[in-house]
Each structure stands twice: as C-alpha cells, then as structure tokens.
Amino acid sequence: MLILYEFPPLQGLNACLFGRQVYTVQSYRNPAKMLDMVVLFVIPFFILALNHSFIESFIMVFVL
Numbered sequence: 001m002l003i004l005y006e007f008p009p010l011q012g013l014n015a016c017l018f019g020r021q022v023y024t025v026q027s028y029r030n031p032a033k034m035l036d037m038v039v040l041f042v043i044p045f046f047i048l049a050l051n052h053s054f055i056e057s058f059i060m061v062f063v064l
Helices: 002-006 008-018 025-029 031-051 054-063
Strands: none
Touching: none
C-alpha cells in the first residue's frame, strides 16, 4: 500500500480503490476508460516486478 501512496502516477489507482470512482458498463464500452483501467493495473505489477522477485510481486499484486 505504501508504494501506491508514494508513487504519484498511481494516484489514479488510489482513486479507483479508495475513492467513489466506479466503472460502470458504459465506461467499459469506452476504449479510453478501458485503457486507463488496464494501465492502472498493469503498471503497478511491472513496478513490483522490477523491485522484487516475480513471485513476490505476484503475491503483492493480489494482496493489494
């Protein structure tokens, strides 16, 4: 969780997890919103994979 708070580009992910931003069916049909969701959930995985071993990052992503 600390990584999410300290890493500025991941504030969008914080908004998704802790804010009131809810992705509805309409936003799934919007390519830009879907791309945002993919980027927000893929980038933290790669950051964790670079910082730790693959298994650790895999576990941490599911813990987050």
